[in-house]
Every structure is written in structure tokens, then in C-alpha cells.
Amino acid sequence: MIICGEYQSEIEAKKDFKRFKPEFNPTIIKDSIKPSKGTIEFFDAEYENSGEVKNYFKIVPTKVSTKTKLYNIRSYDSVLQKEHYEDRVYNGSLEFRLDNQGKLMVISEIPLESYLKRVVYSEIGTDLPVEFSKSLAIVCRSEVLARVQHKHLGDPFDMCDWGHCLRYYGTDFEDKNIEVAVEGTRGQVIYNNQNICDAYFNLICGGHTEDASGVWEIDELTQFHGKYDWKKASKAYSALNEEGAVRKWILSRPDAWCNLKGTNIPKSLEKYKKYFRWEIDYSRKELENMIYRKTGEDIGILFDIIPLRRGRSGRLKEIELIGSLKNYRIKGELNIRETLAQEYLESSCFIVEKELDQIGTPISFTLVGAGQGHGVGMCKTGAAIMAQEGYNWQKILQHYFEKCNIRSIYEKKK
Numbered sequence: 327m328i329i330c331g332e333y334q335s336e337i338e339a340k341k342d343f344k345r346f347k348p349e350f351n352p353t354i355i356k357d358s359i360k361p362s363k364g365t366i367e368f369f370d371a372e373y374e375n376s377g378e379v380k381n382y383f384k385i386v387p388t389k390v391s392t393k394t395k396l397y398n399i400r401s402y403d404s405v406l407q408k409e410h411y412e413d414r415v416y417n418g419s420l421e422f423r424l425d426n427q428g429k430l431m432v433i434s435e436i437p438l439e440s441y442l443k444r445v446v447y448s449e450i451g452t453d454l455p456v457e458f459s460k461s462l463a464i465v466c467r468s469e470v471l472a473r474v475q476h477k478h479l480g481d482p483f484d485m486c487d488w489g490h491c492l493r494y495y496g497t498d499f500e501d502k503n504i505e506v507a508v509e510g511t512r513g514q515v516i517y518n519n520q521n522i523c524d525a526y527f528n529l530i531c532g533g534h535t536e537d538a539s540g541v542w543e544i545d546e547l548t549q550f551h552g553k554y555d556w557k558k559a560s561k562a563y564s565a566l567n568e569e570g571a572v573r574k575w576i577l578s579r580p581d582a583w584c585n586l587k588g589t590n591i592p593k594s595l596e597k598y599k600k601y602f603r604w605e606i607d608y609s610r611k612e613l614e615n616m617i618y619r620k621t622g623e624d625i626g627i628l629f630d631i632i633p634l635r636r637g638r639s640g641r642l643k644e645i646e647l648i649g650s651l652k653n654y655r656i657k658g659e660l661n662i663r664e665t666l667a668q669e670y671l672e673s674s675c676f677i678v679e680k681e682l683d684q685i686g687t688p689i690s691f692t693l694v695g696a697g698q699g700h701g702v703g704m705c706k707t708g709a710a711i712m713a714q715e716g717y718n719w720q721k722i723l724q725h726y727f728e729k730c731n732i733r734s735i736y737e738k739k740k
Contacts, residue, residue, distance in 0.1 A: 332359060344622060348644070348655040351543070356480030362424040382423030390418050390440050393498065396432060401487075414496025417444070423482065433483050434494070441494070442466055443508045448493035449527075450706055451594035452501045458713035459507030461722040464732065465525040465704055466492055468515040471735075472524035511719070513736040516549070516727060522735075523549055525727065530601045531555050531639065531705035532675055532697025533575070533582035534566060535726065540637030541659045541700045549727040552638035552701070555582045555708045566640035569633060573677050575640055576696050579603060583708030584697075592714065598707050601698035604672050610688045613666070617647060620665045621656075625649025629688060631666075631678045639701050642674040659700055666693065673697040703727065 333339040336354055343352045366383060369376035385394060395415050402409045418436030425431040445466050446459055469492065474484050477491050485491040516523040526538060538550035554560060560580060565571045579585060579602070586599045608616075614628050627650040634644040634655070642662050647654045656662050663671040676695030680688045704726040712722050723730055 341622070347661075348657040351658045351661065356426065356478075358426050358480060362426060362428040364424050364428055366422060366424070366430070368422075382421055384419055384421040384435075386419045390437060393417055394420055396420070396496065399432065399496070412496075415498040416496050425482075426480070431482075434487075438467070438470065439508055439512055441470070443504050445470075445492045445494055446504050446508065447499050447501060448495040448497070450710065452499065452504070453592050453594050454503065454710050455713035456503040456507050456510075457717065457719045457722065458710045459503050460511050460719035461704065461709055461713070462527070462706065463504075463508045463511050464514050464516065464719065464723065465527050467511070467513075468523050468525040469527075471515060472522045513734045514732055515735055516723065517731045517733045518549060523727070523730070526550065526700075526703030527706055527726075528697075528699035528701050528703065529705075530584045530598050530698045530707040531582075531701045532602060532673065532695075533580055533585060534563065534639040534701070535703065535705060536637050536639040536641050536701035538702045540639075540641065540643060541702055549730045550702060551728060553726075553728065555584055555705055556580075567636040567638060569636075569677075572636060572640035572675070576603065576675065576677055576694055583711045584705050586707065586711070590714075592710065595707060595710060598698070601672055603694075603696055604698075605692055605694040606667070606671070608691050608693075610690060613691055616668065617654075617665060621654065623654050624651060625654050626651030627687065628691075630680070631691065633678075640675045640696070641701055642676070671695065673699060673701065675701070 330339070330342060333342065336356070339354050343354070346352055363381065365378050365380060367376065367378050368383065387394070393415050395413060397413050398411050399414050400409055400411050416434045416436075417440055418434060421433040421435060423431055423433065442463055446462050449462065449466070470485065473491065477485060485494070487494040516525045528535075533555050534552060535555060536552045538544055540552065554563065563571060563575050563580065566575055579587075585602050586595060610628055614625070617628070618624055625647055628647060629650065630648040632646045632648060633642055634646055635642070637643055641659055643659060644655065644657045645662055647656070656665055659674040662674045671693065673695055675697050676693045679692045679694060681690045683689050704723070709722050709726065712725065713719075717725075720732070723732065
């Protein structure tokens with residue numbers, strides 16, 4: 327562990343951390359230099375009832391099912407440096423307090439099983455088979471319990487409400503399948519030896535899941551080995567870490583659970599069709615400007631993007647940018663996706679095609695890719711189609727988490 331110093335924001339720390347790359351890919355851990363102090367005032371619309379408190383106060387309804395609506399809530403993506411405002415509805419207690427920078431923060435406090443119902447909805451939507459919702463509930467329950475007190479060190483909460491942890495949207499909804507799925511699997515988690523597994527999942531793997539160690543610097547478990555997302559593996563695509571094989575793979579539409587073909591597709595999955603295979607075009611100048619903005623490196627004229635290492639699913643783990651002023655290496659699936667897009671590339675499983683001028687200098691680049699997300703663990707789209715075709719939640723989890731053990735760590739309600 328290297329302690330680098332004090333920073334006023336995560337963006338400031340990330341800029342400084344560029345000096346460690348590409349050899350290292352540091353993780354930022356927040357710790358308050360001094361606690362925030364302030365006064366919070368609250369009052370009703372007529373200002374007939376009001377009060378002031380130091381630092382925080384909490385609204386605690388008599389029933390967890392009670393819903394509270396919050397108006398014009400601001401959310402902020404520190405990576406994209408974008409803010410968004412919307413109304414939200416939550417169950418359970420709401421705590422209003424000052425965050426580490428003295429700004430107003432709202433924390434939703436809710437029992438785990440009630441939390442999971444909203445998470446399952448936020449992650450995939452409605453109108454999906456109950457067996458899929460059961461499998462996702464078990465995966466999310468495992469992930470929450472494995473990550474508590476690990477994801478947000480230095481913050482007064484366990485999980486945030488977006489993809490960094492688990493999505494937890496403040497949208498009002500009703501779905502009987504989600505209710506049945508969460509209650510029907512109450513307390514059940516994925517185990518390995520005596521530990522609850524941090525059971526990863528992704529939106530759509532593109533036909534092959536990825537090794538966990540291919541994306542993060544973690545020890546590999548059998549449950550997290552990448553595998554072909556279909557009834558049986560295809561020998562033609564057994565070596566996607568090789569350039570010839572991955573090119574053939576990306577330029578085809580092989581049989582896979584997440585290959586959303588045909589007409590009998592749930593409405594909530596229709597919008598994900600575009601992610602199984604995708605492409606994006608850039609002018610050379612556009613890509614050069616993006617690279618400079620994201621990395622701070624002026625590589626000059628971009629001549630090529632060279633793949634150096636790929637994972638089991640064909641996802642890139644390391645690339646090298648060939649420039650007229652310097653070459654620059656980028657390590658890590660997420661760093662690659664962030665650098666080569668205005669926001670994020672759909673995945674790092676892609677090949678590069680170029681259009682050249684008369685003297686061989688690139689005019690434009692086209693990235694042709696497969697899947698959306700890191701590809702590790704359960705493919706949510708593939709799992710939903712498996713359930714639609716009659717597979718139960720046990721079969722779904724055995725497919726994505728090979729040799730996994732399911733255990734109940736507390737009893738169902740009687």
C-alpha cells in the first residue's frame with residue numbers, strides 16, 4: 327500500500343495517480359482529514375413547523391413499506407463529471423446528513439431483503455421470468471454481503487446507488503415476480519469454502535464470459551472462470567485471446583444465450599440487442615483529442631491501436647497507442663474503455679479497423695466489438711433467456727458459476 331498524500335477530490339487524486347501508470351493501477355480509498363460540521367434546517371411547505379439540527383437527522387416510518395418521495399435529487403458521476411437531477415421514491419428510513427465535503431447527503435437505510443427487491447428491478451426491469459429474478463436475487467444478495475464495509479471506506483454508507491456497487495433506483499414500481507423471487511430465495515447466497523462469494527454479473531457478455539482475474543487483480547476462483555454462454559462450448563472459439571480467433575468471433579453472430587434473435591423476446595430486453603455486436607466510428611483527430619483529455623498524454627498523430635493482451639472472452643487487458651510523439655500503454659479493461667470513448671466503450675472486447683490516406687496515415691478508426699460491461703460472472707441477458715426457455719434458477723447459477731454452492735444463511739419468514 328502506498329499513501330500518496332491529501333487530495334480535495336477523487337478527480338484530483340486520479341490525475342496524480344497517472345504517474346504510476348501503466349505499471350500500476352491504483353485504487354483510491356477515501357479518509358476524512360477532518361469531519362464536516364454544519365447545521366441542517368428542515369421545515370414544512372407552510373413553514374408552520376421547522377427545526378434545526380447539527381450534522382444529521384433521520385425520518386423513520388412505522389413500516390418499511392412506507393414510501394417517501396424526494397424532489398430534485400442531484401446525483402454526480404465523478405468520472406464523467408456530470409450531474410443529474412430527478413425525483414426519487416424510497417422505502418424505509420432516510421437519513422439527511424453532511425457528507426465529507428460539507429454538502430447535503432441522503433442515505434436510504436432499509437432491511438436487506440427489501441433493498442434487494444428494488445435492486446433487482448433497477449438492474450433489469452420488469453416482465454422477466456421469476457426463475458431469472460430468483461437467480462439475480464441470490465447473486466445480488468451474495469454481492470452485498472461480500473462487499474459490506476469494503477466498497478466505500480471513508481463514507482457513512484455501505485453501497486452507492488449506481489453500477490459501482492449495485493443499482494438502486496428511486497423509481498416507484500410493482501412486480502409480483504420480483505416479490506416472489508426475493509422472498510422465495512430469502513437468505514440464500516453463493517458460497518465458496520466458508521466464504522460468501524462476491525458474485526459478479528454483467529449486462530450482456532457478448533457470447534462468452536470473462537475470468538475475474540482477467541479484469542481485476544484478484545485471486546481466481548473456479549466459479550469465476552470465463553465460459554462460452556451457450557448449451558455447449560464451440561471449439562471454433564476456444565482461444566479468443568488470439569487475434570485471429572477474436573476477429574472471427576466479433577465479426578460473427580454465434581449461438582449464445584444473450585444473442586437476442588427471434589421475435590419472442592421480453593420487452594425489457596429489446597433495448598439490449600444492440601450490445602451483442604456493436605461498432606463506433608471516430609475521426610483520427612477526434613480520437614487523439616479524446617486520448618489527450620482522458621490521459622493527459624500528447625501522443626501526436628495516432629498511427630495505430632495495438633492489442634497486447636486479451637482475456638479468455640477476447641476482452642482487451644492491455645493496449646499500446648502508437649503515436650508520432652510517443653507510444654503509450656494502457657492497462658486494465660475499464661481504463662481502456664474509458665480512454666477510447668466520450669464516456670465508456672460498451673466493452674473492451676473489440677478489434678480496430680482503419681481508413682488510411684494515400685501515404686498510409688489513418689483518417690479514421692472504427693472499433694467493432696462484442697458485449698456490454700466487464701463480462702465477469704452471470705450474464706443478466708443470457709440468464710433471462712435461459713429462464714424463458716425453462717431453466718430454473720439452480721441450473722442458471724450452475725451455468726454461470728461452475729461448481730458453486732448455494733447456502734441459506736438465515737431462515738425464510740414463516
